Structure formats: structure tokens, C-alpha cells
Amino acid sequence: MPKVRPFLMFQGGVAQDALDRYLSTFPNSEILSLEKYADETHAPKGYIKLAVFSLCGQEYMCSDSPINHDFSFTPSSSTFVEFDSQHEFDHVFNHLSNGGEILMPPGNYGFSKHFAWVNDQFGVSWQLSVAV
Structure with missing residues (x-):
């Protein structure tokens, strides 16, 4: 398999x-x-x-x-992380956004009661959401 x-x-x-x-x-x-x-x-x-x-x-x-490329990570490919609690969400958001870029700040965007999208300091993109 x-x-x-x-x-x-x-x-x-x-x-x-x-x-x-x-x-x-x-x-x-x-x-x-x-x-x-x-x-x-x-x-x-x-x-x-x-x-x-x-x-x-x-x-x-x-x-x-070992080869320098003209490309890196892009937000169009991201890891979606779903949390059971606001506390877990806040912990991960704080760690991943530290030194990174906030693409969508934490908030209610209608599809999630609490959602954020960040690129961490390494350029990896993360979508974070508290499960409804």
C-alpha cells in the first residue's frame, strides 16, 4: 500500500x-x-x-x-490543524506566528468560530481552526 x-x-x-x-x-x-x-x-x-x-x-x-532554488514554500499548500480548545489554538498560534507572517489574524470568519492562517519563520503555511 x-x-x-x-x-x-x-x-x-x-x-x-x-x-x-x-x-x-x-x-x-x-x-x-x-x-x-x-x-x-x-x-x-x-x-x-x-x-x-x-x-x-x-x-x-x-x-x-543543498541546492539554492528560486522557489520556496507557498501558502497555496498549507497544513490545516483543527483544535479542540482555544487554549491549544492560542499556544500553537503564538509559537508559529513568532518570527513569521500572519496572513489572516485570529477571528471568526464564518466557516470557523476561531481561525488564523500564518506562515511560520521558515515560510511553511499553517491554517489553524478551533473545531465547531
């Missing part, structure tokens, strides 16, 4: 910082596997070659691209 996981490609060697931020933000989250470049043959030493991690039980993959 095929397995589907979102893949996040970071540039500039920030993948470990992103992992640290996400694991400290979301409960039930962990690194499942992590491989770093051991020498500078293909990428700077310490860059993440491939990591598999889970956030709230959802598996993701990520890496540090």
Missing part, C-alpha cells in the same frame, strides 16, 4: 530549527528517523539529508536542500 506524507524542503540549513520548533509546538510529535550529511561532499556538514517526523500523529518528511 502506498504511503502519502507531506514533504518540506528547507533551504539554508534551517530544517533542524524547524523540526525543533514544530516538536516543541505540537503534542504527540516526534522524530521517527533522521539522517544528516556527514561530510561536505554533497551538502554542508550537518544539513538534514532526510528526516521523517510526526506532528500530532501525522507523518511528514523534510530535508535541507
